[in-house]
Amino acid sequence: MLTTTLSFENLHNHGELFANMLRARRELFIVHNKWDLPEALGMEYDQYDTPASRWVVVHDELGRVLAGNRLTPTTAKCGIYTYMIRDAQLGLLDTIPSHLLYDEAPVSETVWESSRLFVSHDVPAGIRRRVHAQLVSELAKAARNLGARQCLTLLNANWPRWAGRVGVDMTAMGPVMEIDGINNQVVSMNFADNLH
Numbered sequence: 001m002l003t004t005t006l007s008f009e010n011l012h013n014h015g016e017l018f019a020n021m022l023r024a025r026r027e028l029f030i031v032h033n034k035w036d037l038p039e040a041l042g043m044e045y046d047q048y049d050t051p052a053s054r055w056v057v058v059h060d061e062l063g064r065v066l067a068g069n070r071l072t073p074t075t076a077k078c079g080i081y082t083y084m085i086r087d088a089q090l091g092l093l094d095t096i097p098s099h100l101l102y103d104e105a106p107v108s109e110t111v112w113e114s115s116r117l118f119v120s121h122d123v124p125a126g127i128r129r130r131v132h133a134q135l136v137s138e139l140a141k142a143a144r145n146l147g148a149r150q151c152l153t154l155l156n157a158n159w160p161r162w163a164g165r166v167g168v169d170m171t172a173m174g175p176v177m178e179i180d181g182i183n184n185q186v187v188s189m190n191f192a193d194n195l196h
Helices: 017-032 084-089 125-145
Strands: 002-006 054-059 065-073 111-119 150-156 169-172 177-179 182-190
Touching: 002 017, 002 125, 017 054, 017 065, 017 111, 054 125, 065 125, 084 111, 084 150, 111 125, 125 182
Parallel strands: 111 150
Antiparallel strands: 002 054, 054 065, 065 111, 150 182, 169 182, 177 182
16 A cells, blocks of 8 residues: 655656546545536546645555545635635535634645545455555645644544544534535644644
């Protein structure tokens, strides 16, 4: 099992990995979960997949994607969009409630957003926990390398059951909300204590 953090600067070094990650996102979010998201050429994407973002990918030696995640700086701006959680709070996204945070969404060089976190639905149950832990570990490493002290993410509200197992200090940043029949919550992953 390998992990790679992709950016627009290094995509050319990793063959089809970026496209495979977008294909895996489509398979999970559009085909399996039946979410209404943009797609083209068999890949899922949105307005946050820009050169400002990074993508953490867990994959095998052949480039088969097991899990992935996108990191976007909260300082990002592309047209009217910034980052998903803030844009939802501002009422720019009709699929996520605007009351998702207790406070105003932060805009800071030390705060990044973690979004589109997934483990492919066809990853065998016997290695799912290990794949998830590998993804979160690499996400933390990538975030710290980018100077992030904190990452905001919209997660399934069952996060308190597994946060300790993956070794990340997490705090609820908003209420539990039902989205597409699933209870979700914005959570802060704190990396400040781990920065050197």
